[in-house]
Each structure stands twice: as structure tokens, then as C-alpha cells.
Amino acid sequence: MPEVYDAHSGEDILVQVQNLTKTFGSGAEKLYALDDVSFSIRRGETFGLVGESGCGKTTCGRVIVRLLQPDGGSVRFEGQDIHRLRGQESKNYTRKVQMIFQDPYASLNPRMTIGDIIKEGMRIHRMGSEAEITDRMHELLEQVGLNREHASRFPYEFSGGQRQRAGIARALAVNPSFLVCDEPISALDVSIQAQIVNLLRSLQKQLNITSLFIAHDLSMVRYISDRVAVMYLGRIVESAEAEELYSSAVHPYTRALLSAIPEPQVQDREVCENSILQGDVPSPIGRAQGCSFAPRCPYATPACFSHIPVQETVSPGHTVACHRWKELLENDYGKNDPNCFFCDVRQEAGVNLNRVRNKNSVRFPK
Numbered sequence: 001m002p003e004v005y006d007a008h009s010g011e012d013i014l015v016q017v018q019n020l021t022k023t024f025g026s027g028a029e030k031l032y033a034l035d036d037v038s039f040s041i042r043r044g045e046t047f048g049l050v051g052e053s054g055c056g057k058t059t060c061g062r063v064i065v066r067l068l069q070p071d072g073g074s075v076r077f078e079g080q081d082i083h084r085l086r087g088q089e090s091k092n093y094t095r096k097v098q099m100i101f102q103d104p105y106a107s108l109n110p111r112m113t114i115g116d117i118i119k120e121g122m123r124i125h126r127m128g129s130e131a132e133i134t135d136r137m138h139e140l141l142e143q144v145g146l147n148r149e150h151a152s153r154f155p156y157e158f159s160g161g162q163r164q165r166a167g168i169a170r171a172l173a174v175n176p177s178f179l180v181c182d183e184p185i186s187a188l189d190v191s192i193q194a195q196i197v198n199l200l201r202s203l204q205k206q207l208n209i210t211s212l213f214i215a216h217d218l219s220m221v222r223y224i225s226d227r228v229a230v231m232y233l234g235r236i237v238e239s240a241e242a243e244e245l246y247s248s249a250v251h252p253y254t255r256a257l258l259s260a261i262p263e264p265q266v267q268d269r270e271v272c273e274n275s276i277l278q279g280d281v282p283s284p285i286g287r288a289q290g291c292s293f294a295p296r297c298p299y300a301t302p303a304c305f306s307h308i309p310v311q312e313t314v315s316p317g318h319t320v321a322c323h324r325w326k327e328l329l330e331n332d333y334g335k336n337d338p339n340c341f342f343c344d345v346r347q348e349a350g351v352n353l354n355r356v357r358n359k360n361s362v363r364f365p366k
């Protein structure tokens with residue numbers, strides 16, 4: 001297996017996404033689904049990609065599995081540009097990289113039995129005789145918590161959770177080394193979500209599969225990911241080790257997403273009104289001249305609307321794209337500033353920092 005050793009970081013990089021851009025439409029209606037997106041995924045890790053609906057997560061996953069062609073930038077897998085692969089190398093890539101989709105029903109052919117769906121990839125890649133492929137299919141059904149009797153059923157004869165298990169078995173059938181999991185649990189009942197996430201986690205560890213785990217729920221991404229990148233309107237705004245991101249998020253958008261997590265341990269921490277996400281994601285049509293979060297950011301200044309922030313290093317492995325991150329951090333996001341007029345929250349004992357107060361035109365004091 002070719003190793004891609006990054007001499008700078010000393011890491012074994014399996015997937016490298018560089019300056020990826022993907023647009024839809026043209027002229028004034030041009031939509032930037034991905035706008036200069038870069039990140040790398042180390043061999044063996046689970047990399048979480050998180051953000052609100054419409055920020056470009058699925059588009060990113062689809063470009064990586066080559067269901068979409070990018071407008072610019074590149075995706076390298078084991079050092080090779082995946083959109084330039086031809087012949088056998090291209091076929092090998094389609095085997096090594098598999099995707100688990102958001103909607104398990106729409107992603108399974110309704111006219112095929114689950115057994116045939118799981119066997120399809122193995123047949124295409126000639127992974128043994130028909131008897132061997134059938135044995136492997138039965139093995140996979142059991143591995144994902146189904147049983148061999150399920151092989152003759154059609155997708156509509158399964159529950160949502162069972163269908164997603166079948167989708168996982170199909171993805172695993174061809175022994176992939178990299179999985180793109182696109183919100184694999186968002187269409188499922190809460191009670192089933194934990195089962196599927198636990199199944200994915202144990203299979204990834206057992207089979208040593210690297211994965212990109214896409215979700216809009218930060219708490220789920222934390223549970224499953226080693227590192228996390230936060231996306232907003234087609235751009236990565238912050239990335240870090242999962243624990244670092246949860247304990248020391250710097251970008252106002254990440255902090256707002258964290259404040260929205262309905263977990264007791266997260267709710268208990270100090271959350272002032274400026275950490276609460278206001279309004280909806282703006283239209284992605286046209287390219288923001290400045291920071292794409294500026295229209296919703298309580299700390300935005302005129303410069304934020306005119307200059308795109310570049311990725312800066314907060315600490316090793318932790319990057320952020322925000323013009324004001326240092327200043328905001330020093331001021332504890334306005335909480336300790338005696339002149340702060342948008343938030344008079346103080347660090348005094350007994351003050352309820354969770355309160356949500358009336359918001360007028362809030363701006364960080366200059």
C-alpha cells in the first residue's frame with residue numbers, strides 16, 4: 001500500500017483535499033457549494049465534517065467519491081489525484097472508497113434483493129466465485145446485525161435501521177479502506193441512531209477503516225471523530241482535534257453551534273447571548289466578499305464583510321478562519337470587558353450566564 005508521508009507534519013495522510021471548489025449554476029445565479037476547501041485525513045482516523053444544512057457537506061463527500069467533478073482544486077488519495085485516475089487505477093479507487101448515504105431507502109435499488117445489492121460490488125470487482133461471494137454476503141449480513149434470511153428480502157421489507165445496516169454491509173462488501181458516511185443516521189429514529197453509530201464505530205476499528213463522517217450534529221461528531229472540521233457556507237471555518245474543538249472552540253460560529261447542543265454538560269457552561277446562533281443561513285448564491293458568517297456574527301466589523309479570513313493556527317492542529325479570533329479570545333468574547341455594551345454578563349458568583357437577553361444591534365466594542 002503506498003504510504004503518503006507528510007514530511008512537514010510527520011503524518012500518514014490518506015486523503016488530502018486541497019483548495020476544492022464546486023459551483024452549481026452560472027452567472028449571477030452561481031452558487032458556491034464548496035469555496036476553497038482544504039483538509040487532510042490521516043490513515044486510520046475518523047474525520048468529522050459538520051455544519052448546518054446546505055453548507056456543502058454532501059457536495060464535499062460526493063466530490064471525494066467522484067460522483068461530482070470539482071471546478072477547482074484537487075482530492076488526493078494515497079498521493080494520487082483521484083479525478084485523473086484512469087483504467088485499473090480508477091477501478092481500484094471505486095473499490096477502496098465507499099459511501100454510506102443519508103437516506104438508506106433512496107440509496108438501495110428497490111428492484112433488487114438485499115442479497116444481490118450486497119453482492120453487486122463483489123461481482124463487479126470479481127472478488128471470488130459465486131459461492132464465495134454468497135458466503136461473504138451472508139457473513140456481512142451477520143456482521144451488521146442482520147441474518148442470512150434477510151438476503152432474499154427487498155428494501156421495502158426492512159425498517160429504516162435495518163436498511164441502513166444493509167447499506168453498511170453493501171459498502172463493506174468490497175473491503176474499502178476509506179468510507180464517506182453522509183449523515184448515516186439522520187433519517188433514523190433516535191433509538192436506532194445510537195445502534196448504527198456504535199455499529200459503525202466498532203466496524204471501523206475492527207476493520208481499520210479510515211472515514212469521513214458528515215453530520216450537522218456536533219455532539220454526534222464528537223462521539224465518533226478524532227478530528228473535526230466545521231463548515232459554513234462552503235468554507236471551513238475551524239478545525240481541530242475533537243476534544244480541543246469542544247473545550248476550546250475559537251470561531252464564533254463553532255461556539256454558537258456548541259451552545260446549541262442540548263447536553264447537560266454543555267448547557268452547564270457559560271453561554272452568553274452572543275453565543276446563540278441567530279437567523280438562518282443566508283443564500284449561498286454568489287460568493288461572499290468577506291467572511292461568510294459576517295451577516296450572522298455578533299462580532300462582525302466592516303472589515304469582516306470585505307475581506308475573506310484566511311486559516312490561522314491557534315495551536316498545533318487547531319486552525320481558524322476569523323479576522324478577530326485573537327482579540328475575541330483575549331476579551332473572553334466580551335464577557336469580561338467592563339465596556340462591553342452588548343453583554344453585561346460578569347463572572348461574578350451566582351450570575352446566571354445562561355440567560356438569553358433582549359438583542360438589539362449587538363457589536364463588539366471597537
Ligand SMILES: Nc1ncnc2c1ncn2[C@@H]1O[C@H](COP(=O)(O)OP(=O)(O)OP(=O)(O)O)[C@@H](O)[C@H]1O
Nearest residue numbers: 024025033052053054055056057058059060216284
Ligand atoms: N446538483 C445540484 N444542483 C444545484 N445545486 C446543488 C446541487 N447539489 C447541491 N446543491 C446546492 O449546494 C449547496 C450545498 O448542498 P449540500 O447538499 O452539499 O449541503 P449539505 O451541507 O449536505 O446540506 P444537508 O445538511 O441539508 O444535507 C446547497 O445550497 C444546495 O442547494
Ligand code: SF4
Nearest residue numbers: 291294297304322323
Ligand atoms: S471574521 Fe468577523 S464576521 Fe467572521 S467570524 Fe470572525 S469576527 Fe465574525
Ligand SMILES: [Mg+2]
Nearest residue numbers: 057058059102
Ligand atoms: Mg447533505
